[in-house]
Amino acid sequence: MIQVEVWSDVVCPWCYIGKRRLEGALATFPGEVSVEWRSFQLDPSTPTGDPRTVGESLAARRGFTAAQVKGMFANVTAIAAQEGLDFDFDRARTANTLDAHRLLHFAKAHGRQGELKERLMRGYFTEGADVADHTVxxxxxxxxxxxxVAAKQALTDGSYAEDVDADIAQARAYGISGVPFFVFNQRIGVSGAQPLEVFEQALAQSSLTVLRAPEGTASAAAGECTDDSCAI
Structure with missing residues (x-):
């Protein structure tokens, strides 16, 4: 069985696009594959309860005009649509994702991590869900x-924070500074939301190439987000 580990953040648009492209490759791959979602926070300093839209936050942080932000979002929304995704950045709110990542580890412990990952990303990018709110x-x-009730309790008592920290520490050990980042059988690293064909090749060759310290992750490449920018 091939093991795929994916470092991503719930609020990263390229992570959702990359997820769909990976799923497209998996749909035609004949072998058995397990996918594990690893935690990565693009901006751990994001305050809880930030009322701004993601566009307002991006403009303030990067000094972009409203027109520039609108153009960037239009571009990534069009790319997402090609993967069957419906992005609505007007509804997406700035959110600290630590608790969402903790909940994903709770879901992993109960065999529902993949399902929750999809639901969180759809909630954020399509429905404007506040993925920092415990009730949501x-x-x-x-x-x-x-x-x-158990999920709410896990969120309240701080459970799984150490698992999030461990994922982030492993990302640093691999040299990962941008997401999405995919690791196949701890041997092949794929950075960014690459075309479907790249994932097909990684699956086919996953037993042949030894993973080295990933290159090109210090800044945002095409289809990748770092802690201070997205290559949109």
Whole structure:
């Protein structure tokens, strides 16, 4: 069985696009594959309860005009649409994703990590869900078959924070500074939301190439977000 580990953030647009492209490659791959979602926070300093839209936050942080932000979002929205995704950046709110990542580890412990990952990203990019709000998070967990009360308790008591930290530490060990980042059988590293064909090749060759310290992750490449920018 091939193991695929994916470092990504819930609020990273290229991570959702890359997820779809990976899934497209998996759909035609004849072998068995397991996918594990690893935690990565693009901006751990994001305050909880930030009322700004993601566009307002981006403009303030990077000094972009409203027109520049609109153009950037239009571009990535069009690319997402090619993958069957419906992005609505007007509804997307700035959010600290630590608790969402903790909840993903809770879901992993109960066999629903993949389902929750999809629900969180759809909630954020399409529905404008506040993925930092505990009630919202627990409700989304319930939608994918997890116990809502247990999910809310895990969020309240700080559970799984050490698992998030471990994922981020492993990302640093690999030299990962931008997401999405995909590791196949701890041997092949793929940076960014690459074309479907790249994922097909990685699956086919995953037993042949030894993973080295990833190159080209110090700044945003095409289809990648770092802690201070997205290559949109």
């Amino acid at each position: 998070l627990a409700g989304l967990a319930a939608e994918v078959g997890l116990d809502e």
